[in-house]
Amino acid sequence: MLRSLKKMFKSNYLFTLGVIICLAWIIAAILAPVIAPYDPVVQDLTARLQAPSAQHWFGTDNFGRDIFSRVIYGGRYSLLAGCLTVVIAGAIGTFYGAVAGYVGGQVDNVMMRLSEMILSFPSLILAMIINAVMGSNLFNTMFALVIVAWPTYARLMRSVVLSVKENEYVTASEALGASKIRILMKEVIPNSITSVLIMATTDIGNQILMFSTLSFLGLGSAPPTPEWGMMVSDGVDYFNKFWVAGFPGLAIFTMAVGANFIGDGLRDLLDPKLRKQF
Amino acid sequence: MSQIETILEIKDLCVEFKTVEGTVQAVDHLSYTLHKGEKLGIVGESGSGKSVSSLGMMQLIPNPPGKITGGEIFYKGQDLVKASEKEMQKIRGNEISMIFQEPMTSLNPIIKCGKQIAESLRLHRGMDKKSAMTEAVRMMRAVGIANPEVRAHEYPHQMSGGMRQRVMIAMALACRPQILIADEPTTALDVTIQAQILDLIRDLNESMETSVIFITHDLGVVSELCDTVIVMYTGHIVEKAPAQELFAEPKHPYTVGLLNAIPRITKDRPPLETIEGMVPNPTERITGCSFSPRCPHATARCRETEPPMIQLSEQRTVRCWLYADKEKEA
Amino acid sequence: MERLKFIGKRLVYLVIMLIGVATLVFILTKMVPGDPVTANLSQRALGDPEIVAAYKAKYGLDQPIYVQYVKYIQNLLKLDLGTSIRTNKPVLDELSRCYPATIELALFAIVIAAILGILFGIISAIRRNSVIDQIVRAISVTGVSIPSFWFALLVLYFVYYKLHLLPGPGRLSNSFSAPATVTGMYVIDSLIEGNIPKALDAISHLILPGTVLAAFTMGLITRTTRSNLLDVMSTDYIRTARAKGLGRTGLIMRHALGNALIPVLTVIGLGLGNLLGGMVLVETIFNWPGVGQFAYESVLSNDFPAIIGVALLIALNYMIINTVVDILYGVIDPRVRCN
C-alpha cells in the first residue's frame, strides 16, 4: 500500500499535484497568522480597490482590506466546512446505507425511499430553506450541507454493502454465531468503506464548492469573516476589478481541483479493477 | 503419421508481466510444434503460463503490463511475434481462433448471438449481412444448438452456460480456422455438459481437420481428448509426450506427482499422494530446476542448473536431470 | 398486464414520493422563523395589524398548521398547488411559465455535456496515460471543480463583454420579440414560427449559460465514460472480439462503447436532474427567467406554496428522468429488458 502510494507519486503527476495544492492550502490556513501580511478584517479606505502590487499581492477590496490575507484566512472556513461536512455526512450516510443494505427487505425499501426523497430534492434550494430555518452562520450552513449530502453516501454504501454482504466471510461469521450488529460493524462496513473514502476525498472539493455557492447566495458566515464564496460574491460588484472576485474564486477552484486529483488518484490506487492496469 | 505437416512452431517464447510486486516471467523459453489435425493438450497448475502462452500466439497479451520479450512463433512461415497489428487481425479468428474459459462473460451481452458469430464471417470472408447470418445459423446447428434460427436472435444472457460455450465455439470455428485454441473451455461447466462439449470438439477436429490446442488443469479431460500432452510448470514445459504414453508412464517427477494426486474412483480408495509445498511465487526467481524445491528426487545439480529439454524418444521430451543420461541412450 | 402493473406500481410510488417531498418542504417551511407576511408586505403595511390579519386570512396562514397541511395535501391531490404569496398567481401557472425556459437550457446543457463528455472520455480512454489523456482529464477535473458562479462571471466578462463573441444574458436579442408560446422553448417556438434567424439567435443565447451549466456534468460524464470504457476494454468479451480479428475501431465502436455507455446513461440522467435543481445561480447570473430564479425569489420571500411547487416540480422531474433512464436501460441493455 505504502509502496504503491510512492509509485503513485512518481507516476501520477496529477495526484502529486493535487496533494501539493491541498497541502499548500491547509498549511496556509493553519499558519495564516504567520503568513498573512495584514489583518483580514481591518479596513483602510485610503487603499480601496487597489490592483495587485508589491504591498498587496492580490490587491485590496472595497474596504481596502488585503485580499491575499483574506484568502489565506478564508481557507480556514472553507476547508473546515468542506472537511467537516464530508466527515459528518459521510459518517451518517455510511451507517445509514450500511444498515439499509445489510438488513434489506422492507427496511431497506423504506430507508432508501426516504433518502431518495432528499436526493430528488433540489439540493441548493433545500440548503437555502434549511439555512433560512436555522439562520445563516458557519455551522448552520454546514448542517444544511450535511442534510443535502448524506443520501449520496448512503446510496453508495448500500450498493457496496449489497455486494459485500454476499461474501462468504460474512456467512462464515454468521456461521460462527456472530450477531448482526457485529457482522455489520466488523465485517461489512470495514470492507465497504474504501469506495466511500474515495468518494469522500473527491467530495471535499464538491462541498467546498457547495459551501461557497451558498455563501455566494448570501447564506454562510456573517461578514466580515473572510470566507471564499462570500468574497467572490462581494467581488461581483467590482466586476472590472478582476482581483476582488478572481483570487478567492481561484482559491476555491484550485482547492476543488486538488481534492479531485487526489480522489482520482486514490480511486486508481484502491480500486482493484483499475489497479491491475498499473 | 508418417508425413506430418507442421502448422505452428513456437521457439523460445518468453513473456513477462510487470506488476506492482515485481516482474513475472509468465512464459519462459517455451518451444513446441503443432501438427495439422493434432489435438494438443496443455496441462499445469494455475499460474503455470498456459493461458499466457496461448494469448501470446494470438498477440493478445495485455500490454501493459505484459510483453513478449523473446522468441518466435512461426505460422505458415510467418513470425507472428513480428507481425503487425493489421496482419494479426487477418489471422485472428480466421486462421487461428480461440475460445475462453468463461462462457458467461466472454460474449458481448448486448449483441445478439447470431450477430456475434456472423461478425467474424463478415470480417474475414467479406460476406454480406444476410449470407453471414445464414452461415452463422448453420454453424450454430453444427455445434448442436437446437432451434438455431430462433437462438441466433437471442442475447447471451438468455442462454445457459453450455449454450454460450457452443456459441463461442461456433464463433471460433465460423471461418474454419487452421488452429483452435481452447483455453479451459469446460472448466465452468458441469460434467455432463463438459462431456457434450468435448465430444463436439473431437467431432469438429475430425471433420474440419482443425488443429486443437486444449488448455486445462484437468488431466482427465486431456487423457480423453488429446493426442499429445504438454505439462507446464512455472512457465516451462516440463514434459511433452503422446497422451497415452504420458499417463501410462509419466517421466517428470512433477507429472508423476500430479497424476498421483488425482482422486480416482476405485474400489479401495488409496490415500492420495501429494506434492509437498506450493507453486512458487511467480515473482520469485528460482535457480536451477524450478520444481526442485518440491521434488522428492532433487539433487544439488537440480538446484544449481536448470535442466534442458531432453529428447527421450521421437515424441517424448522431458525437462529433468534424472533423464540426462538416457538421452544419450536414445 | 405485467406492463400495466409495472406502470401502476411506478405511479403509486411517484405519488407517495411526491407527497413525501411535499410534506418535507411543508415541515421545513413551517419551521422558518419568519412568516411570509413580513416578507411580502411592504414595510409600511406591516405596521397595520388589520392588513396583516387580512393577508394571513387570504392565504390561510391563520389556521392551525395541521389544517393547513391537510388542506394542502388535499389540494395537491387535486393538482392544485395553491397561489403564490409573492406573485398572487396560481403556482401552477407560474411554474408552467418558467419551466420551459429552464428545460430548454437544461436540455441544451445536457446535450453539450453528453456529447463533449463522451467524446473526451473515449479519447482519453483510448490514449490512456498519454499527454492527450492528461489534458482531457485536466479539463474534466476543471469542469467538476470550477465554481459555476465564478465561471459564469468569467465567461460573461471575457466572451461576451470583452470579445463580443456571443450574446450574453437573456433568452433573445432585443431585436426579436418572444415567439408565440407553443412549447415555451424559444428555439422550438421560433422554428414553429418559421423564423430561422430568431431560432439561431435563441440558440446563440443558450451557448454561454449552457456551457457554464454543462461544465460540471461534462466532467462527470468524461470521467465515467473513461473509466467505464477502460473497464469494458479489459473484459472477456472484448478479448473475444479481439480474438475474432476485430480492429481497434470496430472494437470500440461495435463492442465496447455500447456497454461502456450504459452506466453513463445514469450519470447523464442524474446530471440532468441536478442541472434542473442547480439552475439557481446560472439563471440569476444570466438573467434567465426559469424555475431557478423563481425558486430563489420564492425562498427569499418565504413564498411557501411556490417553494413547495418548485420542489415538487423538480422532484417530479428527477423521478421522471429516473424512470426514463430505467426504460432506456431496457432498450440498450437486453439483460435488463428481460427482468
Next chain:
Amino acid sequence: GGSDSGSSTTKETAAAESGDSTNTGSNTVVVAMGAGFSTLDPGYTYEKYPPVIINACYETLFKFYDNEGAAEPCLVDTYEFSGDAMTLTVTLKDGITFASGNPMTSADVLFSINRCKNLQGNPSFICDTIESMEAPDEKTVVFHLTQPDSAVLSKLTYSATAILDSEVVKANGGTDAEDAAATDTAQAYLDTTSAGSGMYVMTSYTPDEEVVLEKNPNYWGEATNVDKYIIKIQPDSNTQMMTLSTGDIDVAMNMTDDTMAELAGAENVEIINGATKTVGFVMMNMNEEYGGPVSDPNVQKAIRKAIDYTGIQTIIGEGTLTPYSIIQSGFMGSKGERDADYTNLEEAKALLAEAGYPDGFDVDLTVCDLDMEGVVLTDLAQKVKDDLSQIGINVNIVSQPWAAGYGDDYRDGKLGFTVMYWGVDYNDPNAQLEFLPGASVGLRAGWTAEMAPELAGLYQEAMKATDNDARIVVLEQIQDMTYEDGPFIMIAQAPAHIGYNTRLEGVAISDPYALDLTLIHIK
C-alpha cells in the same frame, strides 16, 4: 393584440439585426431595470420598478414633473382644499381619453381609487387618509379626508392611484366594491396589457423577463418620439453595464458606482449619479431589553459621533449624501446634509465614558440580506463595525435573512441594534414622519410617544400644515430635534446610477418613478 404586433416587429428588426448596435436609428428604446416585482396591476404595485411602466401607461391626478419640488396637477385641472383641510375638491381636465378611446370621467377616478383601497394590497395604505369620495358631476371629484393630510397631493401621484379605464377593467373582472380583495380578478388582465390614459400601452409582459410598451394611438396629450420601449428585467448591474456598453440596451437603471467607472470613458454612453431618497440608517432600540447598552441616549450620541460618514460615502460611491437628519435631502423642507466634520472620535469616547462604558462594550448588530439601491446592508454594517471599533465598541455582525425572522423582529421592534434602509413610499416629506416617536417606524425602535412627547406632537402638526411654508417650519423643527438625538442615525442617502446611450436625451433620475419614460427623447 400581443401576438400580431410581435410578428410585425420581427420584420422591422430583422433589418436592424445586421448592424452591431441594434437600436441606433430605430425608434425603439431598450431599458434595463431591476427585478423584484411580479405584477403590473396598479392596484397592487408597491415596489420600486413598476412605477416606471405605470407612469408611462397610466396617469395620475397629480404628478411630479421633476425630481425636486412639489406635486403638480396632471389629469386635474384645478384643485382646492377646504378651510379645515378635511376635503379636497378637484376638477378633471377636458378631453382626456383612455387608450381604448373611452373618455375619462370622475367615475373612473372613483373606481380607481376605491379599487386601490379595497384591494387591500400593499399600497392600499396610500388611501388611508381618504375617508370617502363623491363625484357631483362628470368632471368633479370631492375627497373627504379622515384627518388633515398635507401629503395628500403627493399621495395622489402614486402609481397605485393611477386612473384606470373602469369600463375595460370591469369588463375584465375588476371591481371597486368593499370586498374587492376577494372578488377582483382583473390582475390577470392588467398583467398582460394596460388600461390607462398614458402615453404608452403595455403590449406584453413576461414576468422576470421583459415588458413591451408601444405608443398609445389615442393619447390625448403630446407624445415623445419614442415609438416603443422594451423594458428588460436585468437585476445584475454588471449585466446592465455590459449590455449597455455593447449597445444591447439604451438605458441601464441599476448601475453601481463601480460599474459606472468601467464605462467612464465610453464615447456613446452617458452616466448620471445622483442621490435618491432611499436612506440607510442605524437603529438603536430605545427599549433596554432589546437594545442593551445602545438604548442609552449617551451611547446613541457617541455612536452618532463615531460613525465616519464620509467613509460611508466613499464606500457607497459617487452621488451619496449624508442627510442632515430624518428628512432626506431633496424633500421639501429638508435641511440638506449633515455637517461634513460632524464625526469626532474624542467626543464620542467622552460620551461613551459618560454613559458608563469607558472601555466600550460588545454588542450584536443584526443585519439582513437586503440591499439598498444595490448597496448590500452588510457592507454598511461592516463599515459601522469598523468605525465603532475605533471607540472601543466591539460589534459582532449577525446576519439573518429578511424573510427568516429578521422582518418579524424588525416589525415587532425586537431588534436591538441594526442597519436598515428605508425607501420612501410616496414622494413627500410626510412619509418620513413615521420615524417620529410613537409612529410606526419609531415604535420599531421602541420609541414611544411618551419618551418624547414634544417631538411626537409634531407629527400631527406636520400633517395639518397644508400650506408649504408652514410645513417647512414644522419639518425643520423636527430635523433639528433629531439631529443629535434619537434612536435613528441616517447614515447615507443612496445614489442612483443611470447609464444611457447618448442618442437619448431627457434621461434623469426620478424619485417617484425611478425613471420617467415620458420625458425621454431620441436625438
Next chain:
Amino acid sequence: MAANEKDMLMKADHVKVYFKGKNKRSGTVKAVDDISFEIMRGETFGVVGESGCGKSTLGRTLIRLLKPTDGHIYLEGQDIATLKGAELKQMRKKAQIIFQDPSACLNPRRTVKQILMEPFEIHQMGGQMDVDARIMELLQLVGLDSYHLSRYPHELSGGQKQRIGIARALALEPDIIICDEAVSALDVSVQAQVLNLLQELKEKLGLTYFFISHNLNVVYQVSDRVGVMYLGKMVEIAAYDQLYEKRYHPYTEALLSAIPQVGQETGKKRIHLEGEVPSPSNPPSGCRFHTRCPKACDKCREEVPELKEIETGHFVACHLY
C-alpha cells in the same frame, strides 16, 4: 450397516427450502424440495450434483444459515429448524462450515490472528481458556506456523487460506462440518493436500463431514456415504462401496460416465445426457430427471418417484426399481 447401529448425529426430515423470486414472474425456486436423510456420527456424507441442484442450499440449511421453508432438522435430537437467538448461537458451536473460495471466505482486512480470534470473541470464551494457545494449536492442526498469524489473507496461497478456513471452522470444536466445495477452487496438487488434511482431522477429532462437491471423484474419495442430487431432490443415497458396485439411478450412471478419467481409452462408451439442467423455478413434472433420462417412460413424466431402499442402505428414487 444399519442406521441404528451407529449413533445418529443429524437427521433431515422432509426439508424444503424455497426462494421466493423478486418479482412474480421469476417464480419460486424450489432449491431443496422435500429431502430426508440421516448422518451418522463420525461419517462423511458426500453430496454430488450439477450446478444449481441445491447442494449449497441444503448444506447451509443443515446448519441453519438458511431457514428451511418446511421440515425438521435434528442435530443430536434437537430440532434446530426453528431455533432463535441464544439457542441458535449455542447451536453454532456444534456445526460449522468450510467454503469453496478460500479468498472470499476470509475477511481481507483482518489478519490471520484476528480471523482465528473471532469465534472466541463471539462466544466470549476469552476468559475461559488461553485463546492464544488454542489458536497455536489450531494452526498446528492444519499444518501452519505461527509466523502466518500476522499475515493478511492476500499474502497467503490458496491452500494456506483454505487451511485457515478449516482452522476457523475447527475453533469451536464442532461435531459436524459442512464442506461446501471445500477443494474445488484448488489446484490438483493442493487439493490432494487439503483432502488428506480433512481426512486426518476427521480421524483425529472424530468429526463428521457433510461434503459437497460437483466432482464425483473427490466426493467418492472421501465419503463413507454418497448422496446424489438432481434439481432439489435426492435421487440416490448409498455407501461408497455400494455405489462403486452398482448405480441404480440413470442420472448417477450418466454422471459417472461423463467424468473424464485419466488413463481411460479415449472415446469410451459414454451415456449421453442431452440438454441441460432445467430451471429449478420451473421443474419438470413427475421425475425431475425425465427430460434428460434415456430410460424415461410415461410414468416418470407423471409421478414423482419416492426414495426407496433398494438394498440395505442403498436408496434410490426411480420408477425403474
